[in-house]
Amino acid sequence: MKLNGSYKQHVQKYRKLNEGAEAVIYASSFLGIDAIIKHRVAKGYREESLDKMLRYQRTKKEAKILSVASQVVSAPKVLFLEKDRIFMQRIKGVNLLTILQPNGSAVEKNANLQLHENKNLFSKIGSALAVLHGSNIVHGDFTPANILVDKNSISIIDFGLADMSQMIEDKAVDLLLMKRAITKEQYAAFLDAYKNNYSKAHEIIKRLEKIERRGRYQERTLTSTNEK
Amino acid sequence: MIYMIMMGIESSAHTIGVGVVEGKKILSNKKKMYPISNKGIIPSKVAEFHSKHIPGLIKDALAESKINIEDIDAVAYTKGPGIGACLRIGQIAAKTISRQFCKPIFPVNHSVAHIEIARVMFNMNDPLVLYVSGGNSQILGIINKPFRHYHVYGETLDIGIGNALDNFARSANLLPAWGSSVAKAAATGKYITMPYNVKGMDFTFTGILKYATDLLAKEKLPDVAYSFQETMFSMLCEATERALFLLGKKELILCGGVAQNRRLNEMLQSIADSHDVKFRVAPDQFNADNGAMIAVVGLEMLENNDHYTLSEATIDQKFRADKFEIKW
Numbered sequence: 001m002k003l004n005g006s007y008k009q010h011v012q013k014y015r016k017l018n019e020g021a022e023a024v025i026y027a028s029s030f031l032g033i034d035a036i037i038k039h040r041v042a043k044g045y046r047e048e049s050l051d052k053m054l055r056y057q058r059t060k061k062e063a064k065i066l067s068v069a070s071q072v073v074s075a076p077k078v079l080f081l082e083k084d085r086i087f088m089q090r091i092k093g094v095n096l097l098t099i100l101q102p103n104g105s106a107v108e109k110n111a112n113l114q115l116h117e118n119k120n121l122f123s124k125i126g127s128a129l130a131v132l133h134g135s136n137i138v139h140g141d142f143t144p145a146n147i148l149v150d151k152n153s154i155s156i157i158d159f160g161l162a163d164m165s166q167m168i169e170d171k172a173v174d175l176l177l178m179k180r181a182i183t184k185e186q187y188a189a190f191l192d193a194y195k196n197n198y199s200k201a202h203e204i205i206k207r208l209e210k211i212e213r214r215g216r217y218q219e220r221t222l223t224s225t226n227e228k
Numbered sequence: 229m230i231y232m233i234m235m236g237i238e239s240s241a242h243t244i245g246v247g248v249v250e251g252k253k254i255l256s257n258k259k260k261m262y263p264i265s266n267k268g269i270i271p272s273k274v275a276e277f278h279s280k281h282i283p284g285l286i287k288d289a290l291a292e293s294k295i296n297i298e299d300i301d302a303v304a305y306t307k308g309p310g311i312g313a314c315l316r317i318g319q320i321a322a323k324t325i326s327r328q329f330c331k332p333i334f335p336v337n338h339s340v341a342h343i344e345i346a347r348v349m350f351n352m353n354d355p356l357v358l359y360v361s362g363g364n365s366q367i368l369g370i371i372n373k374p375f376r377h378y379h380v381y382g383e384t385l386d387i388g389i390g391n392a393l394d395n396f397a398r399s400a401n402l403l404p405a406w407g408s409s410v411a412k413a414a415a416t417g418k419y420i421t422m423p424y425n426v427k428g429m430d431f432t433f434t435g436i437l438k439y440a441t442d443l444l445a446k447e448k449l450p451d452v453a454y455s456f457q458e459t460m461f462s463m464l465c466e467a468t469e470r471a472l473f474l475l476g477k478k479e480l481i482l483c484g485g486v487a488q489n490r491r492l493n494e495m496l497q498s499i500a501d502s503h504d505v506k507f508r509v510a511p512d513q514f515n516a517d518n519g520a521m522i523a524v525v526g527l528e529m530l531e532n533n534d535h536y537t538l539s540e541a542t543i544d545q546k547f548r549a550d551k552f553e554i555k556w
Contacts, residue, residue: 145474
């Protein structure tokens with residue numbers, strides 16, 4: 001798409017939505033489309049050249065992967081790209097982490113998320129990951145915090161640590177991160193759907209078992225990050 | 229108010245230490261370090277060194293505390309993690325004192341002791357912890373399930389950062405103590421891009437270690453040392469910052485041997501300042517291995533009516549921080 005003049009004239013006011021460890025998220029609109037702007041802010045603690053390299057490379061890579069991912073699963077479409085900023089389509093939904101958290105405010109709204117539906121939800125997540133892995137996209141931070149739930153559909157967001165990779169190890173780590181964050185029952189539903197939708201699933205699961213057997217993981221308590 | 233007096237014996241690696249604490253007051257903290265040659269250490273030789281020095285250290289620690297051995301209320305020792313032969317010496321010493329003078333005995337987790345001495349010292353309740361030493365590099369925080377313990381949120385997937393620094397220093401023919409030699413060499417360096425590997429809150433160091441040691445043949449030592457150290461610290465900082473955000477913690481502790489590095493302190497201080505987080509590091513003598521930190525945890529166990537028989541006073545070379553129940 002070719003824009004006349006500065007792109008800035010097409011951007012409505014920024015509204016800060018969220019501040020993450022790596023980036024600041026703004027809500028805005030771009031050419032009339034509801035948009036999210038992800039701005040990777042400079043980190044003063046690290047060497048400037050390393051900082052710039054990490055931020056620019058990651059932004060570019062994320063945009064590239066998003067544009068592929070959004071074609072195969074429900075994920076934000078890229079609208080515009082700058083050095084350290086991605087403008088992307090805004091997706092409706094509630095963060096899965098807040099749904100899973102017993103005290104979150106979103107709980108009342110989702111109190112009817114019964115076990116049956118719950119299973120359905122996690123099998124949807126499993127098949128979405130299967131599709132991503134089938135396209136050789138690894139998410140890199142595949143945790144409930146990066147899943148949006150809208151009624152019964154799910155979307156995957158934050159491809160900030162994603163990679164195009166055929167490596168079994170990388171894919172197995174995606175499984176591991178999710179496994180560590182959800183209950184056994186939820187994981188079973190998730191894994192079933194993953195197996196049914198990805199032809200190489202058995203290799204990945206085998207590697208996951210191997211990773212867990214490695215000294216460091218062997219003893220690690222597999223408790224979810226939101227249990228306190 | 230009368231406080232309990234606890235003796236702590238630490239012998240997990242090259243340092244043998246005996247400390248005595250009374251409540252929150254540290255009465256003495258004596259230690260001796262096995263002189264490291266450029267070839268690393270042989271476990272049996274270190275154990276021999278420890279067994280030779282421990283009686284003297286116990287006497288010194290008691291003398292400095294101005295008490296007799298009968299005056300201590302209990303004795304604590306390092307159960308693990310560490311080198312088996314070395315752990316055994318501390319265990320035997322503690323068991324001997326326990327039996328001879330009828331004092332309760334407390335097996336302590338070394339990693340948790342590093343954390344707890346800082347937490348107690350700075351009166352923190354629910355800190356995020358970056359624990360960096362030779363063998364360990366972990367990001368931890370307290371959770372209550374399935375039992376109350378320091379949960380490992382992120383850690384090195386291969387070697388500890390101290391191990392990486394030591395390895396690099398040996399390749400560069402630097403002198404022990406290697407960590408500070410690398411820091412010194414790095415002081416005047418310029419930045420060269422190096423492999424950067426963070427996965428969520430986990431990280432790996434072997435890739436960059438190989439890259440940096442290979443680069444020594446081509447580039448100047450200060451530049452390689454600076455870039456090596458800077459890149460690894462940036463990895464730790466990124467993972468720590470992510471954990472701070474994810475868990476919403478408002479307190480941060482840096483501990484372990486590598487916590488003595490000033491540059492790492494400075495970087496974490498900058499992160500803490502930008503997110504309104506209280507950041508604390510214990511004085512160097514408590515970040516190097518020492519007996520006082522073992523005594524601090526022993527005292528907490530004593531005050532919570534923990535009880536161990538002599539046969540339960542074992543050692544465990546792979547005693548992870550998240551296997552140690554904290555009852556306070």
